[in-house]
Amino acid sequence: MAILATEGLTKRFPRVTALDELTVMAGTGVTGLVGANGAGKSTLIKILLGLLPPTSGRARVLDLDAATHGLEIRRLVGYMPEHDCLPPDVSATEFVVHMAQMSGLPRTAARERAADTLRHVGLHEERYRPIGGYSTGMRQRVKLAQALVHDPRLVFLDEPTNGLDPQGRDEMLALIRRIGTEFGISVLVTSHLLGELERVCDHVIVIDAGRLLRSSAIGDFTQASQAIAVEVEDGLEPLVERLGGLGEAVAVQGRLLTVQVPADADPGRTYDAVRDAVCDLGLNLVRLEQRRGHIEDVFKEPVA
Amino acid sequence: MTSEPTAVIHDIGYRHYEGARLGRGSAALALAVNSLRGVFGLGRTARAKIMPFLLATIMLLPAVVSIAVMALLKQDGLPYPAYAVTMQAVLAIFLAAQSPYLVAPDLRFRVLPLYFSRPVTVVDYIGAKLAALAVAMFLLIAVPLTLLFAGELLVDRPGPPHTSQYLAAMGGAVVYAVLLAAIGIALASLTPRRGLGVASVIAFYLFTSAVSAVFFGVLLSIGRETAAKWAMLINPFFLVDAVQVALFGTDPSNGEGYPPGLWACLIVPVVIAVAVAGILLRYRKAASS
Numbered sequence: 001m002a003i004l005a006t007e008g009l010t011k012r013f014p015r016v017t018a019l020d021e022l023t024v025m026a027g028t029g030v031t032g033l034v035g036a037n038g039a040g041k042s043t044l045i046k047i048l049l050g051l052l053p054p055t056s057g058r059a060r061v062l063d064l065d066a067a068t069h070g071l072e073i074r075r076l077v078g079y080m081p082e083h084d085c086l087p088p089d090v091s092a093t094e095f096v097v098h099m100a101q102m103s104g105l106p107r108t109a110a111r112e113r114a115a116d117t118l119r120h121v122g123l124h125e126e127r128y129r130p131i132g133g134y135s136t137g138m139r140q141r142v143k144l145a146q147a148l149v150h151d152p153r154l155v156f157l158d159e160p161t162n163g164l165d166p167q168g169r170d171e172m173l174a175l176i177r178r179i180g181t182e183f184g185i186s187v188l189v190t191s192h193l194l195g196e197l198e199r200v201c202d203h204v205i206v207i208d209a210g211r212l213l214r215s216s217a218i219g220d221f222t223q224a225s226q227a228i229a230v231e232v233e234d235g236l237e238p239l240v241e242r243l244g245g246l247g248e249a250v251a252v253q254g255r256l257l258t259v260q261v262p263a264d265a266d267p268g269r270t271y272d273a274v275r276d277a278v279c280d281l282g283l284n285l286v287r288l289e290q291r292r293g294h295i296e297d298v299f300k301e302p303v304a
Numbered sequence: 305m306t307s308e309p310t311a312v313i314h315d316i317g318y319r320h321y322e323g324a325r326l327g328r329g330s331a332a333l334a335l336a337v338n339s340l341r342g343v344f345g346l347g348r349t350a351r352a353k354i355m356p357f358l359l360a361t362i363m364l365l366p367a368v369v370s371i372a373v374m375a376l377l378k379q380d381g382l383p384y385p386a387y388a389v390t391m392q393a394v395l396a397i398f399l400a401a402q403s404p405y406l407v408a409p410d411l412r413f414r415v416l417p418l419y420f421s422r423p424v425t426v427v428d429y430i431g432a433k434l435a436a437l438a439v440a441m442f443l444l445i446a447v448p449l450t451l452l453f454a455g456e457l458l459v460d461r462p463g464p465p466h467t468s469q470y471l472a473a474m475g476g477a478v479v480y481a482v483l484l485a486a487i488g489i490a491l492a493s494l495t496p497r498r499g500l501g502v503a504s505v506i507a508f509y510l511f512t513s514a515v516s517a518v519f520f521g522v523l524l525s526i527g528r529e530t531a532a533k534w535a536m537l538i539n540p541f542f543l544v545d546a547v548q549v550a551l552f553g554t555d556p557s558n559g560e561g562y563p564p565g566l567w568a569c570l571i572v573p574v575v576i577a578v579a580v581a582g583i584l585l586r587y588r589k590a591a592s593s
Contacts, residue, residue, distance in 0.1 A: 049421055051591065071423050075325065079421035087413045089349065101334040102422045104326040113321055120318060146418060151321035183318040 002060075003028055003154055003186045004048060009057035011043050011210075018043040020210040021057070026188060030180035032197035032204040032218075033190040040210040041190040042082060045156045048188075049074060062153060075104065078147035078155040078185075082162060085143060088132030092123055092142045095131060096149050103150035110149070117145045120183075121175060137168040144175070148185070155179065157189040161196060173200045199290075230257040230274055233284035242277045256287075332428040335419075339436035343402045352405075359398045360444060363391055367448040371455030381452065384466060384473035385548050386557035388445050388480050392541040395484065396509035398444060399437075403488030404501025406433050412496035416590055426587045434485050434580070442481035449473050472552035479544050483572055486579035487540065493586050513539045520560075533563045540575075543568055 004026050011019040018040045035041050046052040048061050050070020059066040061073045086095065093114055100110035118127045121141040126134070131142060140160060147155050157176065161169045177200040180187045191197050197204060198218060206213040232239060236257060243250045248270060249260035261270045278285050338347075344360075345353030370381025382390060410416050419429055453470045491508055492501035519535035536542045536558055546568035548554050549561075556562055 051420060071328070071425070074421055075423045077421075079418070081414075081417050081421075083414055083417075085414045085418050087409050087415055089409075094347070098334075098338060099418060099422070101338075102331050102419060102424055104328075104331050104423060105321070106324055106326060106330075107334070109321070109323045116319065150325075150422075178318075184320070 002026070002063075003031075004059070004061045004188065006044075006048075006059045007057055009044070009047065009059055010055045011040070011047060011052065012055045018210050019047070019054070022207065022210060022212055024205050024207075024212055024215055026186075026203060026205065028186045029202035030176060030187045030189065030200055032194070032201035033188055033207065034192065034194045034197060034204060035190070035207040035213075036192055038209075039192075039207050041207065042158055043210075044207075045079070045158055045188070045190070048156065049077065049079060076153045078150065078152035080143045080147040080155065080157045080160060082158040082190075084139070086131045086134075086139055089130055091130055092118060092127040092134075092138075092145070095142065096145050099146040100149040105150055113149050113151065114145070117149045118142075121145045121148070122171070136163045137165075137171075140164060140168070140172060144172075148179070148183075152185060154186045154188065157187060159190055159192070161191060161193075169196060176200050227258050227260050227290075228271070228274065229287065229289050230259060230278070230285070231255060231287035232257075232278065233286055235281060235283050238281050239277055239283060242281065243273060246273050246277075248273055328423050328425070328428055331422065331424050332432045335424070335429065336432035336435045336439075339406050339433055340439055342405060343436060343440040355401050356398065359394055359401070360447075362394050363444055364448050364451060366390065367452040367455065370452055371459065374456060374459045374461055378461065381456075383555070383557075384449055384452065384469045385476060385545070385552070385554035387449055387452075387473060388476065389541050389545050389557040392513075392539075395441070395444065395480070395541070396506065399441065399484050399488045400502050400505035400509065402440065403437055403485075403505055404492040404495075404498040406437055407489060407493045408496055408498040408501050411493070411590065412498075416587075420591050426584065426591050430489075430580075430583050430587055434489055434583075437488055438481040438485035441484050442477055445477040445480055446474055449477065468552075469554065472548060472554050475552060476544060476548040476554075479547050479572060480541075483540060483544060483576055486576045486583075490579035490582045490586075493583055509540075513541075516542065530563065533561060536560065536562060537568060537571065543571060543575075547572055 002025050004024075006022055006024050009019050009022040010017070022040070022044070033041050033044070043052065047054050047059050048066050050066045050073050053067055062076055064073050066073060090098075096114040096118060097107075097110045100113050101107060105113060118124075118141075121144050123138060123141050123145065126138060131139065134142070140163075144157070144160065147157070160176065161172050164172055173196060176187055176189055179185050180200070180202070189197065189201070194204065194206070201218050203215070203217050205215040230239070236252065236255070239257060240250050240252060243257075243259060249262075251258045251260075259270060259274060274288065341347050342352075344356045366382050366387065373379055373381050388395060410419070416429075420426070449470060453465075453467075456465050487508065488505055491504045494504065495501050516535055516538035519538065520532045523529075523532035523535055537546055542558050542562070545557050546562035549556050550566050550569055562568060
C-alpha cells in the first residue's frame with residue numbers, strides 16, 4: 001500500500017527550484033530519503049504536511065491530497081524537524097504532554113502516552129528535568145517522542161541523526177528500525193548519508209537538486225562497498241597474512257582490519273574465512289562488524 | 305503441585321493509542337489554558353510567579369483601601385469606572401512583562417513548526433494566545449472590582465449600592481482586556497527575544513501616554529480645548545475610558561472629558577483589527593518558513 005506518493009511535484013521559490021518534477025512513491029515500513037544538503041528533502045516534507053503549496057504537481061499522503069487535506073494529514077502524521085525546536089525551561093514530560101494535547105489527545109491520555117513514548121525513546125529519570133540541560137542525544141530523543149506521542153500512522157523524521165556521536169547514531173537508527181517494525185508506524189527518514197540509512201530502511205529514495213536520482217528497495221543498492229571490520233587483541237599480522245593468502249582484500253587501519261566483501265561472490269565466504277582464520281590462529285576476537293557503505297559511491301553510479 | 309508465580313513483569317512493548325482524538329477546538333482550548341496558566345507563572349519556576357503575583361496583588365490594594373475607607377470613614381471609595389485608569393501603570397507593566405512570554409519563546413526556540421505540523425492552524429494558535437492574554441488582563445481588572453463591590457455590599461453604606469457603575473466598569477474591563485491583549489501580542493511577536501518584547505511594549509505605553517499628555521497640555525495652553533480632548537485618546541487607557549463614558553454614561557476619569565460622540569467606540573475596534581491583522585501577517589510568514 002502506498003503511504004505517500006507524489007506526481008510531477010514541483011516547488012519553485014523566487015530564486016531557486018527546490019523540487020523539479022518529482023514523482024516518487026513509498027510503501028509501509030521504513031523509507032529513506034537521501035540527498036545532499038539543499039536537495040529538497042525538507043521542502044518535500046513541508047509539502048507532504050500540507051504546510052507549503054506546491055507550484056505544480058500533486059502529493060498524496062495516506063490517500064489524502066496534501067494541498068487540500070493538510071489538517072487531516074497532520075492528524076495522522078508525526079513530524080520531527082531537523083532544527084532545534086525545544087523550549088529550554090520546561091521538562092521533557094511537560095513538553096511532550098503539551099504536544100500530545102496539541103494533537104488532540106485528552107489530558108489524561110496525553111499524560112499516559114507521553115510517559116510511554118518517552119520510555120520507548122529511552123528517556124528515563126531525566127525527563128523531569130528542564131530540557132535546557134539536556135545533551136544533543138537526549139534532545140533528539142525528545143524531538144522524536146513529540147513526533148510519536150499521538151501514535152501517528154506515519155512519521156517524517158528530518159535528519160534525526162544530525163549532531164549525534166557514532167554511538168548516538170547507532171542508537172537512533174536502531175530506534176528508527178523499531179518504530180518501523182515493532183511499533184508498526186511507517187517512517188520517512190531523511191539523511192545525507194546513505195550508509196547509515198542502508199541499515200534501517202526497506203526502501204531508499206535518492207534525490208539531488210530536487211530531482212529523483214533513484215528509488216528502489218534496499219537490496220537493489222549495490223553492495224560493492226560493503227566491508228567488515230575485525231578487531232583482535234593480539235596477532236593482527238598473522239591474521240592479515242592468513243586472509244591475504246586466501247585472496248581476500250585486506251587493509252589495516254590502526255588496530256582495525258578491514259576486509260572487503262566482493263559483491264559478485266557469495267558473501268558468506270568472506271565471513272567464513274574471517275571466522276575460521278580467527279579460530280585457527282586462536283586469537284581473541286574483540287569486534288566483528290559490518291562497515292557502512294559510502295554515499296559517494298551511490299551518487300557516482302549511473303542513474304538506472 | 306507447582307506453585308504459580310504470583311507476579312510477572314511483562315515487557316508489553318509498544319501499544320497503539322485507541323482512545324479519543326479531539327478536534328482543532330480542543331487543541332486550541334488546551335493551548336489557551338496552558339498559556340493562561342503560564343501568564344500567571346503556574347506550572348513554571350518560582351521565579352516566573354513573582355512578577356505576575358506581585359502585580360496582581362498591587363492591583364488589589366486600592367480595592368482593599370477603598371473598602372477600609374468605606375467602612376471606617378463612611379466615605380465613597382475609588383469609583384469603579386476609574387479603577388483601570390488609576391492603575392494603568394500597573395496594567396501596562398503586567399502587559400509588558402507577560403505578553404512576550406506567550407509568543408517569544410515559540411519564535412526564538414522554533415517551537416512553532418511543531419504546532420503547525422499538528423491539526424493546529426495559525427488562526428487557532430493566535431486565537432489561543434490572544435484569548436489567554438485577554439482573560440488574564442480581564443481577571444487583573446475584574447477581580448479587584450468584584451472584591452470592591454463585595455466589600456461595598458458587606459459594609460452596607462447608607463444609600464443604594466453602585467451596581468450600575470460596577471457593571472459598567474466590568475464592561476469596560478472586557479474592552480480593556482481585548483484591546484491590551486491585541487496590542488501586547490502584536491508588539492511582542494515582532495521579536496523573538498523576550499527582553500526586547502518587554503521593552504517594546506513598555507515603550508509603547510510610555511510613548512503614547514507621554515505624547516497624549518504633551519499634546520493635551522500644548523493644545524490646552526493655546527485654547528484648543530476640543531483638540532486637546534482628542535489628544536487624550538492617544539493613550540489606550542483613556543481611549544477605553546472614553547468608550548465607557550460613551551457606552552455606559554460613566555464619569556470621565558481623566559478629569560477633562562472626551563470628545564463627544566461614539567468616536568472612541570469606532571477607534572477601539574479599528575486598533576484591535578490593525579493589531580490582529582499585523583499578528584496574522586507576522587505568523588503567516590513564520591508558518592511557511
